[in-house]
Amino acid sequence: MNLKCCLFPVLLLVLSFPLNGQIKENSFDRSDTVSTFIIEMMDNTSLTGKILSGNENELIFADITLGKVNVPIAKIKKIQRISGDQNCMITTINGKTIIGIIVSQDDKEIIIKTESLGTLSLSNALVRDIKLIEKEQVKEGVYYFENPHPTRYLFGPSAIPLKKGEGYYQNAYLVINGVQVGTSDNFSFGGGMVIPFAFFISPKFGFRVANNFYLGGGIFVVGTLTSASPFGLGIAYGSFTYGNKENSFTFNAGWGALKEEIFSGPPYYTSEYHWEIAQKPMFSISGMARLAPKLSLITENWIFATKEHPNTMYYDRSDYFYKYRSVVSFGLRIMGEKNSFDLAAAFPSIDGETFGIPYIDYVFRF
Numbered sequence: 001m002n003l004k005c006c007l008f009p010v011l012l013l014v015l016s017f018p019l020n021g022q023i024k025e026n027s028f029d030r031s032d033t034v035s036t037f038i039i040e041m042m043d044n045t046s047l048t049g050k051i052l053s054g055n056e057n058e059l060i061f062a063d064i065t066l067g068k069v070n071v072p073i074a075k076i077k078k079i080q081r082i083s084g085d086q087n088c089m090i091t092t093i094n095g096k097t098i099i100g101i102i103v104s105q106d107d108k109e110i111i112i113k114t115e116s117l118g119t120l121s122l123s124n125a126l127v128r129d130i131k132l133i134e135k136e137q138v139k140e141g142v143y144y145f146e147n148p149h150p151t152r153y154l155f156g157p158s159a160i161p162l163k164k165g166e167g168y169y170q171n172a173y174l175v176i177n178g179v180q181v182g183t184s185d186n187f188s189f190g191g192g193m194v195i196p197f198a199f200f201i202s203p204k205f206g207f208r209v210a211n212n213f214y215l216g217g218g219i220f221v222v223g224t225l226t227s228a229s230p231f232g233l234g235i236a237y238g239s240f241t242y243g244n245k246e247n248s249f250t251f252n253a254g255w256g257a258l259k260e261e262i263f264s265g266p267p268y269y270t271s272e273y274h275w276e277i278a279q280k281p282m283f284s285i286s287g288m289a290r291l292a293p294k295l296s297l298i299t300e301n302w303i304f305a306t307k308e309h310p311n312t313m314y315y316d317r318s319d320y321f322y323k324y325r326s327v328v329s330f331g332l333r334i335m336g337e338k339n340s341f342d343l344a345a346a347f348p349s350i351d352g353e354t355f356g357i358p359y360i361d362y363v364f365r366f
Contacts, residue, residue, distance in 0.1 A: 030054035150245035159216030159239035161206030172361035232259030280305035
């Protein structure tokens with residue numbers, strides 16, 4: 001397989017699906033006591049209502065179900081103002097959902113205009129949650145919730161960053177466990193273990209530089225937990241992503257280093273482990289497209305160089321050359337609002353032979 005084989009499925013995937021808009025956060029004025037706001041706290045508590053008053057430290061907020069509450073500004077993750085043309089999804093206490101535009105709201109009821117049922121009046125006591133959504137998230141009356149895991153594909157990253165306080169836990173093959181947490185809106189830190197013998201760390205940064213354009217990068221380092229097999233791998237990479245959380249294309253380029261065993265020749269035939277900088281860069285080309293409310297198509301493809309030794313004697317490693325190889329993968333992401341399963345197959349190409357390897361992982365978003 002060559003570069004064209006990796007590029008074709010990604011470009012086909014991305015170009016086949018339109019890019020949908022994302023929810024935009026609105027700035028707010030503490031003195032705005034007329035508008036209705038949705039506040040999401042760091043612990044994911046959601047409040048809906050009006051600002052009664054506020055200062056630089058806290059808001060006095062009238063929630064439609066809790067009544068008057070004091071909200072520390074430092075613990076607010078996101079605050080959004082419901083504008084006159086903003087689509088909302090209201091979830092009632094019995095689990096029903098109503099999608100439309102909020103016409104008005106007071107301390108007793110909400111008036112919402114829907115496409116199918118016209119204008120409805122709902123008592124605040126019946127409302128469990130209100131969520132702002134984009135018009136593009138509703139297709140033929142069906143709500144498309146946000147992709148719970150847009151910052152990575154199967155394994156490789158996109159340049160889309162986690163927001164501060166967001167995070168996820170990922171498990172692959174039951175033995176690979178990782179956690180990534182956003183420490184700011186543009187930087188996240190993560191790590192994990194490959195049970196029972198290895199660990200890894202994965203700091204990452206990303207910035208939205210224009211509409212549907214992201215730039216980022218990071219470091220991925222792997223080491224062993226035992227001195228009996230002191231393997232090590234380190235990669236520094238840069239990322240470019242075009243798209244959004246639902247449909248995206250990402251190109252990653254990186255340079256690595258490998259801790260490998262170096263053998264000495266006769267008469268002692270000893271060996272030592274040394275870090276060696278790679279002589280060739282590595283690349284990944286990935287894409288994701290939303291197919292249905294709970295289903296996305298993913299492809300992730302790697303191009304990397306391996307050191308080849310024409311001399312088969314294990315102690316004579318002085319003669320070598322680099323050869324580029326590739327791994328192409330396709331899969332499906334089955335999603336809930338907080339969970340996702342990736343089911344895929346990877347196809348390495350080694351010495352002209354290609355074979356399939358199944359891949360499965362689970363991600364929980366928190």
